[in-house]
Amino acid sequence: MLLAVVVVGVNLCACADEATDQVRATTDKILALMADPALNYEAHISERRQLIRKELHQRVDWAMVARSSLGHHWAKRSRAEQTEFVSLFSRLLEETFIDKFETHQGELAKVECLGEKIIDDYASVKAQVTTKDQIVHPVEYRLHKSGKDWRIYDVLIEGVSLVKNYRDQFDEILAKSSYEKLVADLRAKIPQAVAVAASIPP
Amino acid sequence: MKKAYLEFVVGLFLAIGIGCLAWLSIRLARKEFFTRSGYELQAAFSNGTGLRRGTPVVIAGVEIGRVASVGLEDYEAKVHMVLQQGVVLQSDTIASIKTKGMIGEKYIELTPGASDKTIKPGGVIRETQPAMDLEALIGKYIQGNLAKPDDKGQPPR
Numbered sequence: 001m002l003l004a005v006v007v008v009g010v011n012l013c014a015c016a017d018e019a020t021d022q023v024r025a026t027t028d029k030i031l032a033l034m035a036d037p038a039l040n041y042e043a044h045i046s047e048r049r050q051l052i053r054k055e056l057h058q059r060v061d062w063a064m065v066a067r068s069s070l071g072h073h074w075a076k077r078s079r080a081e082q083t084e085f086v087s088l089f090s091r092l093l094e095e096t097f098i099d100k101f102e103t104h105q106g107e108l109a110k111v112e113c114l115g116e117k118i119i120d121d122y123a124s125v126k127a128q129v130t131t132k133d134q135i136v137h138p139v140e141y142r143l144h145k146s147g148k149d150w151r152i153y154d155v156l157i158e159g160v161s162l163v164k165n166y167r168d169q170f171d172e173i174l175a176k177s178s179y180e181k182l183v184a185d186l187r188a189k190i191p192q193a194v195a196v197a198a199s200i201p202p
Numbered sequence: 203m204k205k206a207y208l209e210f211v212v213g214l215f216l217a218i219g220i221g222c223l224a225w226l227s228i229r230l231a232r233k234e235f236f237t238r239s240g241y242e243l244q245a246a247f248s249n250g251t252g253l254r255r256g257t258p259v260v261i262a263g264v265e266i267g268r269v270a271s272v273g274l275e276d277y278e279a280k281v282h283m284v285l286q287q288g289v290v291l292q293s294d295t296i297a298s299i300k301t302k303g304m305i306g307e308k309y310i311e312l313t314p315g316a317s318d319k320t321i322k323p324g325g326v327i328r329e330t331q332p333a334m335d336l337e338a339l340i341g342k343y344i345q346g347n348l349a350k351p352d353d354k355g356q357p358p359r
Contacts, residue, residue, distance in 0.1 A: 067316045068294050068315055068317075071313060071314055071315055071316055072292070072314040073316075074316035075316065075318075119328075122328060135342050136342075137342075142329075154329070158334075158339060159248070159249065159331060159332045159333075159334060159335075160331065160334070161296065161298075161331045163296070163329075164296045164298060164313060164329075164331050167296065167313055167315075168313070171313075
């Protein structure tokens with residue numbers, strides 16, 4: 001459920017700040033796709049998901065998320081391996097995100113935007129999400145400026161960083177096995193994530 | 203004779219005690235020297251619970267510095283730490299507050315990143331993760347479970 005706030009959370013914020021506005025524009029588009037009756041039929045689910053992926057790709061800097069998650073192991077990989085890793089990891093995150101969003105979008109009740117902080121080319125957007133069970137979850141989006149666009153490179157939910165979480169996991173995996181094994185595991189998880197997302201009824 | 207022996211033993215214990223105090227002082231002084239001879243970095247945490255002067259800073263479990271001071275700035279915990287010379291940190295290094303065990307001493311863990319830019323002496327560690335409020339998380343988990351419908355779909359009482 002908490003991954004669903006990545007999209008819905010900022011959409012309902014009342015703040016009018018630069019980075020927040022851009023993230024909100026993306027979430028508006030994604031919510032419009034979810035609500036579009038023409039895309040709500042089983043035959044159009046994959047088309048809808050493709051459109052959502054396109055919006056996410058514009059707002060989330062998958063390459064930066066992937067590189068930062070791999071941490072100091074990134075520099076040891078060849079250019080081809082790095083490209084492959086970004087492709088696999090971003091696909092896995094996309095499918096996981098879409099799955100969680102479609103499952104839990106009805107559970108959110110209220111979102112309050114707590115403010116935006118910009119230092120040089122980096123921004124932090126803080127929000128607070130309340131579920132229908134009246135449980136409050138703090139969320140923080142971290143963005144960097146790429147040209148005129150602000151792009152998400154990390155999300156903290158309950159103070160826990162997505163990137164830090166994966167960085168720790170990859171450190172542990174690479175300490176016990178090999179990079180090739182990590183890539184194989186990512187490849188294996190993608191079809192599972194796609195299958196789970198596809199099993200959710202419209 | 204007996205008195206002289208007794209005085210000797212007392213004097214010996216006193217000398218050992220003073221020696222231990224001197225050894226302790228030298229060890230502490232060495233640590234103080236360590237913190238002064240490194241380079242300083244700053245980091246801001248939204249929750250800096252448990253951090254204080256002398257809190258260890260570690261990478262991969264190895265102590266590479268200590269916290270020099272903790273203050274409040276813009277409603278965040280602003281931490282000044284001194285790291286040993288030669289430790290190079292990427293600009294996307296993440297500083298997180300960890301606990302030794304469930305209720306142990308706090309420390310700052312630095313997890314190296316992938317950026318080809320490094321943080322210069324006197325710079326700021328941009329990516330931070332605050333101390334986890336375990337009690338709040340457990341409370342939310344319990345609250346969430348209590349609020350969920352039961353197996354028959356009935357709302358919580």
